[in-house]
Every structure is written in C-alpha cells, then in structure tokens.
Amino acid sequence: MKFRKPLPQKPAAGKTAAEIVRELKEGNAPVSDYREQSLKIHGLICAKCAREFDFKNRRFLTVHHKDGNHRNNPPDGSNWENLCAYCHDDEHSRGLLGDYFKGKRGD
Template structure:
C-alpha cells in the first residue's frame, strides 16, 4: 500500500494538470471563440460547457494552429453529425453531382381532362 499523499503533493499535481490542460487546444479554443455551437447556435455557460466540443475542420487532430483556424466549437449533437457525414463521405464518396438533371415527371399531366370527366 502506498503512503498517503500530503495536501501539498496533491495540490502540486492538480496545478500541473491544470497547466497542461490550459495549454491544450480545447482550452485555447474556449478562450478564442464565443461559447456558441457553430451549427445550431445553441449557447453555453459554465454549467453545460462540457457539452461543447472542439471540432477540427480538416479532421486532423494534430493540426492545431494557434489562431484557431482549424477549430470550430460544436455541441455534442452537431459534432456527432459532422463526423457521421465525414464517415459517409469517406465510405461512399461525394453525394454532390457535377450537374443536376431537370425533372421530367409532371404529376398534373392530364388533370384537367380527368376533372372534366374526359379520359
């Protein structure tokens, strides 16, 4: 059994942990940006701040520029949706066609004749 830690040891460990965490990208992003989800515009405060996440726009968690240009704050739900879209893109490719074709179906074709009893 290890000896009990003194208050000073516990406090020193906590201060070191806080310093490491503040240097992380989440803490830097929370200082740079307003606490609002970039997608649904939900506002956050200290009570629910744990529900606000930092999303890497290019999906590279090692790309953390100091100006925050690769980050956006998203709520848990929007962050999950963003990653689901990215996974679908990786798995199935782009859903955007280069050229959309015009619709050819006319649901009202012959409607006037049917209403007049002519068929």
C-alpha cells in the same frame, strides 16, 4: 465503424525507451490545451446550431478540427470550431455516409 490498427513504427536508433517516451510526451503537450484556447477564442457557442453554453454545461461543447488533424493546432484557432456534442457527431457521420454512397470502404 472499424478502427484501423496503428502501423508498426521503426525503433529509433540509439534511443532508450525513456527518451522515446519523453519525446512523445513533449510532442503531445501543446495538443492538450487546445480546447480551452478554442473556447476562449470562439466563445461558448456551437458554430453549427448556434446553441449557447454557460460555464455549467460547457462540457457538452466540443472542439472540431476542420481538417481532421488533431495535431494541427494553430494558436489563432483557424483549424477549430466549437460544436455541441450533437453537431459534432453529425459532422463526423456525414463523412461516413458520403464514403458509403461513394462506395468507399472503411477497412
């Protein structure tokens, strides 16, 4: 899988580097706790294979964003589903395989 280079962004007019960094950090704050929120809302179970997890092995349970947008984190959890590591990998592989069969390139 090829990764795209981030697009260059225009510098913010009149802002210092410290202000820009602070704004970026503030913008990322709500994103960091969505995993715990999803685990509380949806429980310690894989939405695809129904494997149950406990506190000791919950690190193998991941949160999948249904729309693919990691910034779309509604408080009701409607964009999340808890998937085990295997099912999460399978979910993302299906998109790549479908693109391959459709003749789309990942460049």
